[in-house]
């Protein structure tokens with residue numbers, strides 16, 4: 001078993017026994033009207049046919065965009081001027097890996113088990129895209145250093161579960177096999193792009209987060225500079241490849257940041273609502289974006305999904321279910337056999353509440 005397989009991820013976890021409330025869903029579906037087509041933002045038709053989302057897991061803004069060129073000379077120097085950059089971009093909800101990624105792929109902030117044992121409550125951009133395009137599973141991929149992100153391939157929602165699932169390449173050899181090095185994830189991503197020519201891909205690079213949890217500051221910083229180089233390699237690949245050239249959008253973001261110095265252990269951990277955990281970045285490159293644009297308006301992770309839907313021309317159901325921790329928390333007695341050592345002693349029950357998609361297309365990016 002490799003280092004990453006044996007490393008215990010100490011991210012904060014919200015244990016939830018979420019079960020879908022079918023009655024709530026039925027009410028929700030009957031009230032919801034389909035989202036109007038969003039292609040009307042531009043007069044010109046969009047040129048994007050492919051979208052690649054790169055998630056650099058858990059670097060802190062103070063080590064990335066607040067200190068440029070620093071560790072990110074490729075993104076801040078060579079790439080930023082080719083696209084748009086969001087100056088005020090946040091994960092303003094649950095600042096841990098699985099929740100941040102689920103917010104990106106479903107457009108909904110939700111508490112979720114962080115060990116890969118709970119599927120997102122709502123269908124993802126991958127499922128909407130595959131259903132509406134009629135394309136095979138190889139047209140949409142999740143390529144991830146963290147094996148637990150296989151959860152992004154499916155949803156708990158009964159009318160979508162097990163359908164239109166994207167392909168998954170993650171961990172050392174799939175779910176449960178442990179984390180893999182980012183260099184291997186980059187290799188896998190480029191090989192899949194070259195072979196299957198997918199239209200939609202999410203890539204997770206985990207080294208900044210993984211090494212920070214391990215308390216290895218040198219490798220945490222090295223992870224940031226490596227992922228900066230990997231992003232440049234991906235951009236060079238799509239710029240040269242005849243299938244992807246001039247019709248591919250690359251969105252580079254994060255699932256969460258890390259604590260500010262002095263907050264709960266500082267850079268090594270994350271998971272609360274301090275500015276360090278919430279402030280993240282988004283750089284967007286592609287044929288439909290203004291070059292050199294700096295966007296001041298505030299956006300958050302849930303705005304990525306509607307922006308991708310707009311770029312690829314599919315619709316998302318505006319009616320969603322949002323798991324909400326119940327107000328009545330059951331505290332286990334200290335000596336209870338149900339309270340596993342090292343786990344939170346409080347078990348939170350979760351209710352599914354109907355809601356509408358909150359995210360918006362990041363319109364300032366577009367030409």
Ligand SMILES: [Zn+2]
Pocket residue numbers: 011058097209210213270
């Ligand atoms: Zn983490």
Ligand SMILES: [Zn+2]
Pocket residue numbers: 258259260263270271272273274275276277278
């Ligand atoms: Zn924090």
